[in-house]
Amino acid sequence: MKKISFSVKVIIGLFFGILLGLFFGERVSWLSVAGDVFIGLLQMTVLPYIVFSLIVNIGRLSLDTGKKxxxxxxxxxxxxxxxxxxxxxxxxxxxxxxxxGSFYSSDFIQETLPFDFVKLYIPANPFESLSNNVVPAAVLFSIFIGLGVMKLPEKEVLLKPLETLNSAFNQVNKMIIKLTPVGVFSIAAGVVSELSWADLSxxxxxxxxxxxxxxxFTFIVLPYIISIFTPFxxxxxxxxxxxxxxxxxxxGxxxxxxxxxxxxIKEILKSQNEDNDEAKKEVDILLPLAYPFPNLGTFMIYVFVPFAAWYTGKALPLGDYPxxxxxxxxxSFVAPVTGLPFTLDMLNIPKETFNLFVLSTVLTDRIRVVLGAFHLITLALLTISATQGVLRxxxxxxxxxxxxxxxxxTLLVFGMNLLLKQNMKNIPTNYEILNSFRLISKEQPNEVLANSGKNPKIKWRGENTLSRIKRTGKLRVGFYPNAMPYSFFNKDSLLVGLGIDLAHQLAHDxxxxxxxxxxxxxxxxxEINNDYIxxxxxxxxxxxxxxxxMTLSKPYxxxxxxxxxxxxxxxxxxxxSTAALDTFTVAYFQREDIAKEFVSFFPKAGIYPLNDLNDFFxxxxxxxxxxDAYMTSAERASALTMVYSEYKVVNPLPYxxxxxxxxxxxxxxVWRKYINNWIDFRTKDGTTERLYDQWILGHEYIEEQESWSFYENVIMQKWLSKSDTVTNKQK
Structure with a gap:
């Protein structure tokens, strides 16, 4: 019987891990722990191996060879x-x-933290860099030690033991690599069991x-580059x-x-008889040196930036491409989770889109590193071919x-354009998503009046508002019909929004x-002082x-x-740029005092009151x-850009x-004290936060459900439906 190759065993492990994750779903999510153990064992010797490999090989290198x-x-x-x-x-x-348009993001009021390039690349404390797995700093530390060792007269006394230790690290790594089929099986089962297909869609x-x-890149561009320039x-x-x-x-x-x-890579060199000692040393030096630099896997992940611009309603202009x-x-010198927010901020793309990127990493992180690895293989083969004189x-x-x-x-770009054009017909815009949201609070019996008017239930002598509500069982709630996302009529002509949701919760209480x-x-x-509401x-x-x-509650x-x-x-x-304008006019709705405070930074600015918001748009x-502009809250402004997609939200103030x-x-x-206590209670129990997350941030409130699995959603459902049928027949 033919022996199964190691790579086939790995593929089998991956395949059965995916099947298990799909079949049992979150029931097998515990296998991700076994996967984490496998990854930890692999990482155990990697950084010491890189450090000692660089010191040994740079220490034995001549200056001319190293420069070349x-x-x-x-x-x-x-x-x-x-x-x-x-x-x-x-x-x-x-x-x-x-x-x-875009939902509001708390990033609007957060300052962008600069990269700490010094901590990432300068090993001020090499032991801290090693313990925190800061690879670029550890590599730079190793390079300097190697350069120092290069000039020592009796350097072999140090380098020989380090080389032996490195061989031991390599042997340990090979022992752990034998567990790869089992490790891959565990990782695949754990990841697939927790995938959210709805988010990825x-x-x-x-x-x-x-x-x-x-x-x-992996199967066309880089292979052709290897064929064009190298003998491999x-x-x-x-x-x-x-x-x-x-x-x-x-x-991943x-x-x-x-x-x-x-x-x-040494095995690839051997396939063309290019595995001399000098070439092997160059591989040992080059791969660790190349790791901190950008690779195509990380580089191409930044296609998310034009995607984010397109997703929020406006393609990235050609002038922004430089x-x-x-x-x-x-x-790309840093991890995408660090570098992407910086790039999004530079191009004024809403940073809440970064949350979408985070969702995608469950898949893209695994694809990215495959291209990154093949980039390193290609770079190594090109460089070694050049230094060994076999580059053609x-x-x-x-x-x-x-x-x-x-x-x-060309075919793929145009093909994807046609495919996405067809598929995006089924993907709702953020405005459609906002319109589809339902009330989170328990909906109370209600009537939306056509016009304002006095409360027909007049207070009895000495009666307070709270007592009247208890007596009549009726709460009068005032609202503006066009105040999205706080109060508005959705596509089904239902009155919804954050404020409306709070009103239903209050009436329920x-x-x-x-x-x-x-x-x-x-x-x-x-109207509020004359008992309309x-x-x-x-x-x-x-x-x-x-x-x-008028009487105001505490802030909510x-x-x-x-x-x-x-x-x-x-x-x-x-x-x-705003302060440099000769003159401009800012529209506002009813709040003249707030508008004056807002434009006080710009002496040449004027304000204009609106009776109807539609007059501005x-x-x-x-x-x-x-x-020139309409002043409101950033939360409401974001919702308005969903309705009017040709507009955007800006903050021209210095802070x-x-x-x-x-x-x-x-x-x-009595009524004011009750409402203030109610605000405290509903803030502490998370009600306000849940409503804010849905109506302002756009995170639809859905009671937590298990991920889809074949076992739960197919087998168990069919079995339960058959069981119910049998039970009904017996009855």
Missing amino acids: LVTNALIFLVMLLGIGMIYLFVLPFAFPQWGS RLQGYLLIYIVAVLI SPKTVFKITKSTLITIFAT KIIVVYPQLIED TFLGSTLLS FKIKKFIEGIVVIIVVS LDATIDFVPVTSGKLTQ DIMISDIFISGKYAQL LNVSLAMVVKKDNDEFDTFK SENLPDTIKL HITNALVFPLAKDD
Whole structure:
């Protein structure tokens, strides 16, 4: 019987792990612990191996050879990343036209933390760098030690024991590698059992294009580069490295199999009789040196940036591509979870889209490292071929490669464009998502009145508001009909929103039904003081002026002030550009005192009151009036950009001004104390946070459910349905 090869065992482990995860779902999620143990064992010897390998091989290297190796490596690295830049420019053409505004993100008021390049690359405390697995700093430390050892007269006294120790590390790694089929099985079962297909479906545009980019580079571009410049066959390369690449895919980490990757490259050199001692030493030096530098796997992940711009309603302009590519080059020196927010911030793309990227990493992290590993293999083969004098340029292979790459890439880009155009018809925009949200609180019997008017249930002598609500079983709630996302009519003409949700919760706690009363624009103070309503739930800013005119509750929500402007207007993007304007006019709705405070930073700015918000967006005003921006909260502004996708949210101030939302109340100390206590209670029990997460941040509230599994969703459902049928027949 033919012996099963190691790579086939790894594939079998991966296959059965996926099947088990799909079949049993979260019931087998505990297997991820076994996977973590396997990854930990692999990592155990990797960093010491890299450190000692660099010290030994650099210590034995001559200065001329080292300079030649590094120079060649940098030339080929620039070439590979240059090809990556071309694809980062071309691939976004696969995104079809599709508009969608953005939900509010708390990133709007958070400062972007700068990269700590010093901590990442400078080993001020090498032991801290080693213990925290800071690979770039550990590599730099090893390089300097190796350079110091290079000049010692009796360096072999040190290098020989280190070389022996390194051989021991390699032997330990080979022992653990034998467990790969079992480790891969555990990792695959754990990951698949926790996959959320619903979340990943919204990312199909990004996932599809990134997967295509990885396939193009791994199976077309890089193999052709190896064929054009080196004596090595791509077929041989894949044959030798396939089990390592599968392990990398399963673990989601290159570094855990770095020693094995180095051994694979030496095996590739051996296939063409290029495995002399000098070439082997160069591999031992080059691979650890190349690790801290960008690779194509990480580089191409930044196609998420144009995806995020497209997803939020506006494709990345061609004029922004130099900034995009430049920031990508810098950001790719660090992990994507660190570099991406920086690039998104530079291009003024809503950073809440980063949450989508985090969701995608369950898949992309595994694909990314496979391309990253093949990038390192290609870089090593090109560099070693150059230093060993076997680098050749094959013109026929080059012409063939150019034709194949251009044709395949063009067909795939246009094909993906057509596919996404069709698929995106079934993906809702954020406006459609907001419109589809249902109330989280238990819905109370209610009536939405057509007009405002006095409460027909007059208070008895000495009766307070709370007592009247208890007596009549009726709560009168004021609202503005067009105050998305606090109070608005959805696509089904139902009154919904954060404020409406709170009103239903309040009525439930009072055991009352609700009359929703539309408040007349500009007459809130008069109507609440004349007993039209008990409480106003649309977004009302706190202010000293309002506190004098009517009773206010304690704040129930903090918000940030912002402006809504046209997307193509970049004059309000920064404080400096806004302050440089000769004059501009900011519209506001009812809150003149807040508007004056907002524009006080700009002496040349004017303000204009709106009676109807539609006047701003429809520009239905006299020709003499030109409105440049509308001031409101950033939370509400974000919702407005979903309705009016040609607008965006900006904060031109030198810092963020925050305000608080309050409930205007009927004049009554007992009622005010009750509402304040109710706000405290519903804040502490998480109600306010749940409503905020859905209506403001766009995270639909869904009671936690187990992930889909074949066992639960197919077998058990069919068995239970049959069991119910038998029971009913017996009855």
